[in-house]
Amino acid sequence: MSVVLSTAPLSASDRADFWQDAVSRTFVPIDVDLHENEPATATIVSRRVGFMQVSTVTAGPQTAARTSRMIARDGKEAVTLTLMHRGTAERSQDGRDAVVNPGQFSMSDSRRPFGKSLRQAFSLTAFHFPRSALGVSDPELRAVTATPFGQDEPLSALLAGHLKRLGGSAESVAPAQADRLAAVTCELLACLIQERHGRLAPQEPAAIEAMLLRVKEYIVRRLADPDLSLVEIASAHQVSLRYLHKLFETEGVTAARWIQQQRLERCRKELARTMSSAPTVAVVAHSWGFACASHFSRVFRLAYGLSPREYQAAARRGSR
The missing domain is CATH 1.10.10.60 (Homeodomain-like)
Known part of the structure; x- marks a missing residue:
């Protein structure tokens, strides 16, 4: 069952506060600054696939930031993988800045400050799950946050296609298969992270x-x-x-x-x-x-x- 959060019923003056709360409740506490004087309608449609939350977000230009103070206050440990459909995202974390275009995806780690800027109307699908489900080391994850992935390499292209299909069919995934599908998604992502980090597993x-x-x-x-x-x-x-x-x-x-x-x-x-x-x-x-x-x-x-x-x-x- 989907959970829908939308600013459509609200007046333009009430939309900014509602959207700040909606984004923070859906993902992790974060500061959101809308760039429009009269914010356009913004919507988050979320559904569960096992331990993973899959959310489609459609909104207007905005900037968001997660600060050290927020991290100390809530202590959430989650990874959010974002697949862009429309618009361009400027991401920053762990000393890197990246531009993520439609068809590309990127990651953020809630345990460290990050920022994102979307300077035009956009649409994306976000895959949000516990950090512990990923099974990679901290250095490996730090090496790939705020990094665009797309069709340029076979494994990232495979994962991008998988994410697109999962985002489009999350509503119809049977509960008995949901956790397994979420685990497969995290396993593919872990393979990509470890490959990009350049690690050959000595145990294999x-x-x-x-x-x-x-x-x-x-x-x-x-x-x-x-x-x-x-x-x-x-x-x-x-x-x-x-x-x-x-x-x-x-x-x-x-x-x-x-x-x-x-x-x-x-x-x-x-x-x-x-x-x-x-x-x-x-x-x-x-x-x-x-x-x-x-x-x-x-x-x-x-x-x-x-x-x-x-x-x-x-x-x-x-x-x-």
């Missing part, structure tokens, strides 16, 4: 090893493609670039360097062929993803101490 070495193996197999199948990029590799495995780099740190090498090593080794084997029909240096370089012949010659010499042509000639002399 098998999972890390399996992911690294899948990534390597993917790369090897595409070595011949000169356009193979780290962005493509990360996207194909639904991880961030930061996570991809962390995976290869366990090997003591960068991802780009590992790819180059694989290409060079395959080129070396091709150049070592002693048959009269052995391919030329240019053909070998191109066939293993080197688009620039001079670059290939330079990195080959650095790796093996000879230029590709010198290596090929030495291989043929050795066979004779």
Whole structure:
């Protein structure tokens, strides 16, 4: 069942106080300053999905701030994730300022001061839940407050789509599934936070090893493609670039360097062929993803101490 709080029945002079109380009761105590001389109608429609509260907010321009005094007085420990639909939000917390556009989402932690400014009419969906449900460390959460997330990375895009669907169907979620759905939402968010923070869980070495193996197999199948990029590799495995780099740190090498090593080794084997029909240096370089012949010659010499042509000639002399 939805709970609706609206300023529609009120006169313009009474709307500011009502809205301040409505926002504070729905989320956490907060100071709200409306920017219109005659505030437009503002509405909050809230419903429960297990331990999570899902609220659709539609209102006019305003600024809001949660102060240290409020935090000391109420002691609430909650996280609010906000998905923007219309308008732009300027968020600040933990020393960061961010602009959150439609289709993006961001987070705030009620345990520390934060502010937000919405300079035009807006619509958003807010997902409000206990801090304890998230299961991430304080440094991890601090690292991502007032940070916009959207479609730029696979995991954040996945979560944005999930939030949009959840916001649209929260009213129809069966009570028996509500807590589980809320837990899944928090788990997806925790994965995103930990990924953005750059943490590889040391308690899961098998999972890390399996992911690294899948990534390597993917790369090897595409070595011949000169356009193979780290962005493509990360996207194909639904991880961030930061996570991809962390995976290869366990090997003591960068991802780009590992790819180059694989290409060079395959080129070396091709150049070592002693048959009269052995391919030329240019053909070998191109066939293993080197688009620039001079670059290939330079990195080959650095790796093996000879230029590709010198290596090929030495291989043929050795066979004779």
